[in-house]
Amino acid sequence: MTVQELIKIMGLTPLSTFEDREVKGVFISDMVSDVMTAAKSGNLWLTIQTHKSIVSTANLADVSAVVITGGKKVPQETIDIASKYNIALLSSPLPTYTLAIKLHELGIEAE
C-alpha cells in the first residue's frame, strides 16, 4: 500500500508536499533517538511530536511518512522543512492507539 492510498483509506490529512511511496510496516515512538536507531526504511512513523527535528529524523531513517496523531497542531516551520525534504507529513485526529489498531486491520504491522 502506498502513502496516498493510506491517506484515502484512513482519512489522513497531508500537510506537506511529497512523492508517493510504498508503506512497509509501522514504527511508533515519540523519541527521535528511537527512530534514528531502530526505524526501518519505508516504515510509517506514528508520533505526537511536532518539532522540527522529526523531519530530519524521518529523512535519515527513510520512513515513508510521519503521522502526527491526536490532531496535534503542527508548526508551519516543521511543515515547510518536510516539503523541502519531500517528507510526507500527515495528520490524524485519532489517538496513536486507535490508529495503530486500524493499521493492524489493514495488515500494516510493527516489524
Next chain:
Amino acid sequence: MSDCQHHWVMTNVKYGFVIFEKCYHCKELRTYFTEDDSLLLGDEYREGEHFYNRLESAQSFTFDLICTRCNRLETFNDLIGLFYCTSCMPNCQVEKLQQQYAPHKTWIMVAFGVLPDAKKNPIPQAKLDILSDYFNQRRDTTRSRIKIVSFELIADLARCKGGFIHDVGLLTKEGPSEERKPLF
C-alpha cells in the same frame, strides 16, 4: 587494507544529553555528551581562564558503527550530534552544497564534532563517509541519498539557525520550550 564491502549497523547506543557551554570572556564554545541527568542543572563554573556558562542542553544519543561482515568497529565518540541546515545564510557552504545536491535527491546533513577540540581536529572525512554509507545502506537509495558533511563548512556559527536533531519535551527537567536562538 580490508577488501570487505562494509555493511554498517549501530552499536553501543547511549542515551543522554548534549550540553552546550560558552565562556563569557573569550566566547569559546564547549560541547559534551553526558548520560548523567544531574548535570542538566549546571551553574556557571571556572576552569583555568575560562568562565563557562550553560547555553543549552538537549536530549540526544551517541553510537558507534560496526560492520556485520568483518566486525570492524568505527567509534564516533568525537561526534556530538547531527545538525540540519535551514538555509539561513545564502553564502554558507552547507547551503551551497544543498543546492548543488538537491537536484540529485541527495540530502546534506552536518556532523558536529566535540568543541572546542573539533576546531583543531575535525572528524576525518573518511569517518564522515562511513556515516554517510551507514545512512545510505539503511535507506532506499533509488529514491534519495544522504551526504554527511563537517560543521566547519558552516559560514558563520554565530548566525547559523540550523538545528541539532534531538528529543524534545520528554523530561521534567527540561525548561519550557521557546523559539530557538542561534546557539553560538
